[in-house]
Amino acid sequence: MTEHPDLPRLQRRLAEFAAARNWGPYHTPKNLASALSVEAAELVEIFQWLTPRESAQVMDDPATAHRVRDEVADVLAYLLQFCEVLGVDPLTALAEKIDRNERRFPRPGEGTDAG
Structure with missing residues (x-):
């Protein structure tokens, strides 16, 4: 297996893959969001x-585990391409969302400062 890839490198590879096949005109936010939805389904x-x-043990079956990994890869690929087209940094978006959720849903016994 190759070294653990980083997010910018993966996004670059996806962009280069699509560009080499002239898929740019089809990679609109609408189309990528639709493709992401299909892959999630x-x-x-x-x-x-x-x-x-059974769902908790799905990775115990090699054939099913392979399907799960492939679909996870497809979902992530379309999400990263979607983010690339719109200029969204997915890690920053996630960090900001976690920050908001921590304020919105405090731990039991803590007060809330969100409104």
């Missing part, structure tokens, strides 16, 4: 009829 489909116990 394909991930959900794997778990659709599983019990909670």
